[in-house]
Amino acid sequence: xxxxxxxxxxxxxxxxxxxxxxxxxxxxxxxxxxxxxxxxxxxxxxxxxxxxxxxxxxxxxxxxxxxxxxxxxxxxxxxxxxxxxxxxxxxxxxxxxxxxxxxxxxxxxxxxxxxxxxxxxxxxxxxxxxxxxxxxxxxxxxxxxxxxxxxxxxxxxxxxxxxxxxxxxxxxxxxxxxxxxxxxxxxxxxxxxxxxxxxxxxxxxxxxxxxxxxxxxxxxxxxxxxxxxxxxxxxxxxxxxxxxxxxxxxxxxxxxxxxxxxxxxxxxxxxxxxxxxxxxxxxxxxxxxxxxxxxxxxxxxxxxxxxxxxxxxxxxxxxxxxxxxxxxxxxxxxxxxxxxxxxxxxxxxxxxxxxxxxxxxxxxxxxxxxxxxxxxxxxxxxxxxxxxxxxxxxxxxxxxxxxxxxxxxxxxxxxxxxxxxxxxxxxxxxxxxxxxxxxxxxxxxx
Numbered sequence: 001x002x003x004x005x006x007x008x009x010x011x012x013x014x015x016x017x018x019x020x021x022x023x024x025x026x027x028x029x030x031x032x033x034x035x036x037x038x039x040x041x042x043x044x045x046x047x048x049x050x051x052x053x054x055x056x057x058x059x060x061x062x063x064x065x066x067x068x069x070x071x072x073x074x075x076x077x078x079x080x081x082x083x084x085x086x087x088x089x090x091x092x093x094x095x096x097x098x099x100x101x102x103x104x105x106x107x108x109x110x111x112x113x114x115x116x117x118x119x120x121x122x123x124x125x126x127x128x129x130x131x132x133x134x135x136x137x138x139x140x141x142x143x144x145x146x147x148x149x150x151x152x153x154x155x156x157x158x159x160x161x162x163x164x165x166x167x168x169x170x171x172x173x174x175x176x177x178x179x180x181x182x183x184x185x186x187x188x189x190x191x192x193x194x195x196x197x198x199x200x201x202x203x204x205x206x207x208x209x210x211x212x213x214x215x216x217x218x219x220x221x222x223x224x225x226x227x228x229x230x231x232x233x234x235x236x237x238x239x240x241x242x243x244x245x246x247x248x249x250x251x252x253x254x255x256x257x258x259x260x261x262x263x264x265x266x267x268x269x270x271x272x273x274x275x276x277x278x279x280x281x282x283x284x285x286x287x288x289x290x291x292x293x294x295x296x297x298x299x300x301x302x303x304x305x306x307x308x309x310x311x312x313x314x315x316x317x318x319x320x321x322x323x324x325x326x327x328x329x330x331x332x333x334x335x336x337x338x339x340x341x342x343x344x345x346x347x348x349x350x351x352x353x354x355x356x357x358x359x360x361x362x363x364x365x366x367x368x369x370x371x372x373x374x375x376x377x378x379x380x381x382x383x384x385x386x387x388x389x390x391x392x393x394x395x396x397x398x399x400x401x402x403x404x405x406x407x408x409x410x411x412x413x414x415x416x417x418x419x420x421x422x423x424x425x426x427x428x429x430x431x432x433x434x435x436x437x438x439x440x441x442x443x444x445x446x
Contacts, residue, residue, distance in 0.1 A: 025325050026076065026083035030069045031434040032118040033083055036111065036194060037102060038062050038441035039214040043195075044104055047205045054098050056445045061094045062087075066438045084111055105204045106197060109317050113193035113231060116325065118215065120238065121431055123332040124186045128429040130339045131175055131182070131245065135422055137346050138172035139415050146413060147401055149356040150266060151364050158364050161399050163410040164351055167255070169418065174248040176422040181241040183428050188237045192217040199228030199316055214441065216431055228317050232310030235324050239302040242331050249338055250296035253289040260286045268350040288345055292338045299331050356398070365396035368403065 038059055045055035065087060068074040080086045091099030146165030151158045192215060195201075195208035201224040212220055221227040259266040269286075277283035305327055309320060356364070366387050373383035390396075404411030432440070 025329060028325075028329055029115040029119050030074060030083050030087075031066060031438070032122070033087055033111070033115045034062050034066045034069065035434050035437045035441065036114045036118060036215065037087065038438065039211045040106060040194065041102065042214060042441065042444045043207050043210045044101070046210055047207050049104055049204065050098075050101055052446065054101065057095055057098055058091070058102065059442060059445050061091055061099065063438060063442055064094070065090055066434075070435075084108055084115075105202055105206050106194065107199075109198045109228060110193050110196045113196075113227060114215070116231075117189050117191075117193065117217075117234075118434075120189050120234075120328065121186065122434065123329075124182060124189065124238070125429045125431060127245075127332060127336060127339075128179060128182060128426065130336055130343075131179055132422075132426060133343060134339050134346075135172050135175045135179075135419075137343060138168045138175065139419060141346065141349070142166075142168035142172060142413060142415055145351050146410075148351060148353055149399075149401070149410075151356060151361050158361055160367050161356065161364055161410065163401060165401075165413050166410045169413050169415055171248060171252050172415070172422075173418050174251075175245075176418055176425065178241070178245040178248055179422060179425045181244050183425055185234070185237040185241040186428060187218065188234045190218045191221045192219070193221045193227040193230070196221065196224035196227035199225050215437070225315060229315050231317075231321050232306065232313070232324065235328055236303060236306045236310070238328060239306045239331070242335060243300045243303050245335060246296035246299035246302075249335075249342065250293045250300070253293040253296065253342075256289045257286045257293070260284075260289075266352055266355055268352070269345060270348055270350070273345060273348055288341055292342060295334050295338055299334055302327060302331050359395070362395050363391055365399050366391055368399040369394075369396045372397075 041050070041055055041058045041062065044050045045052060050058070065074055074086075074090075076083055076086045077089075080089060088099075088102055091102045093099070142165045145168065146163060148164045150162045150164050150167060152160045152162030152166075192208065192212040194211045194215070195206045208220055221230060256267065258264060260268060268284075271284070273288070274284045275287045276285065306324065309323060309327075313320060355361070369390070370380070370383045370387045373386065374380050378386070401411045406412060407414050407417075
């Protein structure tokens with residue numbers, strides 16, 4: 001079954017190629033296609049395009065399909081092009097003529113658009129929940145180990161005194177900015193395209209504000225042509241937010257790989273959490289973090305993939321846009337898996353103490369020696385030159401966390417302030433699940 005059939009049997013190879021991976025990819029959209037259809041049915045009744053009895057029958061049938069999907073018994077049949085076609089076929093099978101009215105006032109274009117936006121909104125909220133857990137873990141580790149000093153590096157050379165509190169806290173604040181980008185992408189995504197049809201509106205008297213309220217969108221996508229044009233633009237915003245998060249995961253993972261090496265030995269994990277070698281008995285490899293780094297680096301190419309796919313397309317729908325789904329869906333899955341395994345690893349991280357007692361790191365206290373001379377009234381540049389002469393021969397007085405006072409230093413991490421910023425930015429991730437939405441729609445059955 002194809003929604004565009006006109007009595008001509010299309011060449012099977014054409015259908016197979018143009019459907020691509022949709023029979024698999026579209027299963028991600030099933031529950032949201034049903035929920036979107038339920039809202040559409042309620043609206044059709046509200047404007048007088050279907051009768052009360054038809055609305056009730058269609059909502060009940062759609063809810064039964066929702067239950068079938070949850071049970072795993074709703075599948076896309078071999079001769080059916082996509083999930084939208086399958087659901088329409090099921091509706092006609094259950095309700096006959098009434099079921100065929102499900103497509104009144106909409107195109108597959110706006111149907112796909114609303115499905116993707118509802119699915120993406122849910123995935124963004126799920127990802128935000130995981131980011132929240134990772135943020136809290138970084139902050140907890142920062143507070144727990146704030147007194148343990150760590151050499152800070154620039155150019156991969158020992159530079160100044162740092163701490164595990166500062167290191168973990170830095171990545172927590174990274175996530176605070178990542179969540180801001182994700183919230184911006186969510187705001188772009190959370191507008192309703194349903195009712196714009198193929199991108200040029202319809203002569204039927206639709207109430208698009210009603211479907212927006214039912215589906216809990218923030219607002220409409222008003223211009224019908226822009227609703228079509230927005231596909232690719234909103235995915236680019238999402239891709240950019242996901243890439244930013246991926247960069248945070250990648251850089252932290254790279255630090256872990258470095259800090260686990262024999263030359264550093266700043267951190268470690270239990271034997272159960274590292275891998276070995278088939279030939280070298282001594283090997284303890286940070287494979288988990290190497291794979292997080294690699295998978296995150298691939299995700300950082302996503303904005304370019306989306307841009308290359310969409311930047312030279314004319315306005316209106318083009319079949320190229322079908323390829324966006326798999327790119328975005330896979331990226332969400334990859335990032336969720338990476339965060340989940342990172343949380344497991346961080347729950348078992350071992351922090352080495354007394355690292356800065358190693359004479360190798362004597363020189364990282366030289367900047368503090370300069371500051372001590374400055375406090376005694378010596379001009380900074382003169383103090384700098386004096387300490388420069390001392391670096392090769394002197395062991396400088398060790399610095400403690402309490403010597404640092406300003407905001408964001410090792411003695412004043414400002415974790416509470418960072419948490420305030422993060423929690424404020426988390427407030428927008430709050431929509432209902434598909435099951436909750438479906439039950440809400442069933443409240444319109446009389």
